Amino acid sequence: MIMEASVLKLPESELFTDYYFKENTFDEVFKKNSPANAYYNRLLSLISSYSTNEFKILNESTKKSFISRGVTFATYSDNPKGNERIFPFDLFPRIIPQSEWRVLEKGLKQRNRAINLFIDDLYHDSKILRDKIVPVDLILSCSNYNRYMKDFKPTGGVYNHISGTDIIKHNDGKYYVLEDNVRCPSGVSYVLANRDAMKKTIPSVFSNFNISPVSDYPEALQEMMHSVKSDKVDNPNCVVLTPGAYNSAYYEHSFLAQSMGIELVEGRDMFTDNDFVYMHTVYGAKRVDVIYRRIDDDFIDPLVFRPDSALGVPGLMSAYRKGNVTILNAPGTGIADDKAVYAYMPEIIKYYLDEEPILNNVPTYRCDVKQEMDYVLEHIAELVVKPVDQSGGYGIFIGNQATQAQIEEQKNIIKAHPRGYIAQPTMSLSVHSTFIEDENKFEPRHIDLRTYTLLSPDKEFVLKGGLSRVALKKGNLIVNSSQGGGSKDTWVMEE
Numbered sequence: 439m440i441m442e443a444s445v446l447k448l449p450e451s452e453l454f455t456d457y458y459f460k461e462n463t464f465d466e467v468f469k470k471n472s473p474a475n476a477y478y479n480r481l482l483s484l485i486s487s488y489s490t491n492e493f494k495i496l497n498e499s500t501k502k503s504f505i506s507r508g509v510t511f512a513t514y515s516d517n518p519k520g521n522e523r524i525f526p527f528d529l530f531p532r533i534i535p536q537s538e539w540r541v542l543e544k545g546l547k548q549r550n551r552a553i554n555l556f557i558d559d560l561y562h563d564s565k566i567l568r569d570k571i572v573p574v575d576l577i578l579s580c581s582n583y584n585r586y587m588k589d590f591k592p593t594g595g596v597y598n599h600i601s602g603t604d605i606i607k608h609n610d611g612k613y614y615v616l617e618d619n620v621r622c623p624s625g626v627s628y629v630l631a632n633r634d635a636m637k638k639t640i641p642s643v644f645s646n647f648n649i650s651p652v653s654d655y656p657e658a659l660q661e662m663m664h665s666v667k668s669d670k671v672d673n674p675n676c677v678v679l680t681p682g683a684y685n686s687a688y689y690e691h692s693f694l695a696q697s698m699g700i701e702l703v704e705g706r707d708m709f710t711d712n713d714f715v716y717m718h719t720v721y722g723a724k725r726v727d728v729i730y731r732r733i734d735d736d737f738i739d740p741l742v743f744r745p746d747s748a749l750g751v752p753g754l755m756s757a758y759r760k761g762n763v764t765i766l767n768a769p770g771t772g773i774a775d776d777k778a779v780y781a782y783m784p785e786i787i788k789y790y791l792d793e794e795p796i797l798n799n800v801p802t803y804r805c806d807v808k809q810e811m812d813y814v815l816e817h818i819a820e821l822v823v824k825p826v827d828q829s830g831g832y833g834i835f836i837g838n839q840a841t842q843a844q845i846e847e848q849k850n851i852i853k854a855h856p857r858g859y860i861a862q863p864t865m866s867l868s869v870h871s872t873f874i875e876d877e878n879k880f881e882p883r884h885i886d887l888r889t890y891t892l893l894s895p896d897k898e899f900v901l902k903g904g905l906s907r908v909a910l911k912k913g914n915l916i917v918n919s920s921q922g923g924g925s926k927d928t929w930v931m932e933e
Contacts, residue, residue, distance in 0.1 A: 583774025
């Protein structure tokens, strides 16, 4: 039974033996000394009906299915060609009630509309800079500011066609946006793979609930791609541009292309002629109208950016600026990914939409502002320090887990390059019951949520749920797969 919660009327289950509660942490499944959250009662009853051995067999079956279907990702820390790994998946789903999801969905639409207006303004009139809402030097010093986008508006006026917004639930029970990802947000393929695994592995559990579907994402993505085609094209040829099989997200690239029934291409598969883009086929050259690129700005066109890039297409940016091809997400959107720019998102929302932000930001200190850097250096043991331009959980420094020597080293790193770092309070990510293989039982693990928003000229789409990422190591706050994290299916309950 559940430790310190004897009032819970669960069936006897080895799976939840000695389940413990983390102090000052929001447990999404259990409440200390009270019944489980109401919408988990039935799910807990169904999960608890399995013996430990039965659940282990189900868990192993899921892993084997992921291997056979190629649901993997690659890491490159110790092998330049990458080590393929199964993306760890936990069979206990996360539930988000409809009442909470409506607020999240509304907040995500608001935030991403504001981001689009912000990016458009920066590359045109820069009113927000002239009005001193956001500092000029912050933008001009951003590594993702793309001067080639100046005075150019993409087809349909959309920059952040696909946004991945990372959200946490704090111990106050409120949701907070942790960061924005609008360069090449990844992970949505695992959302669909997780749902498929749930349906196949424990269909009797899944069928007991009325859950919002996620299978409509590929269709919505393709519809969005068609919405930003040139007006001169009736039936656009859309492609997914991948860096190749050695990329960590290659499974996703191939999955999305296959799901939409469009071609997966590498830069070497395409060429430009007279400011149009073409792809090689067995029937000859075929024009390309919309490119969902999964490579960074620096690599998309060696004639404009990095001349040593073999991943992009020479002349692509010229064709883009002539309006003969659409690239999504637009080059230069990475400005919104900068974690120092993130600090101004509440002001950005108010400035462009004249609305109060629906979703909270995490308080953020810019290390390139002397007063704020002084505070960070003095309180670094209580803070989380992040590089402004990294993703995947890389480079994060957690003060309360560091030695004094590590703290002093991090201080010197900050002082040497203040613009490169921000700091935030150590947020208490909520925890969720997660099956721990080494223990053969459920334990609480920290969790976040990556959501996916599609933006068209006249439509917004938010995938109902998203990728719930879980830190599988006890006490770890970093949930990214590159740092050993796993994932859960996310259920948005229909009313």
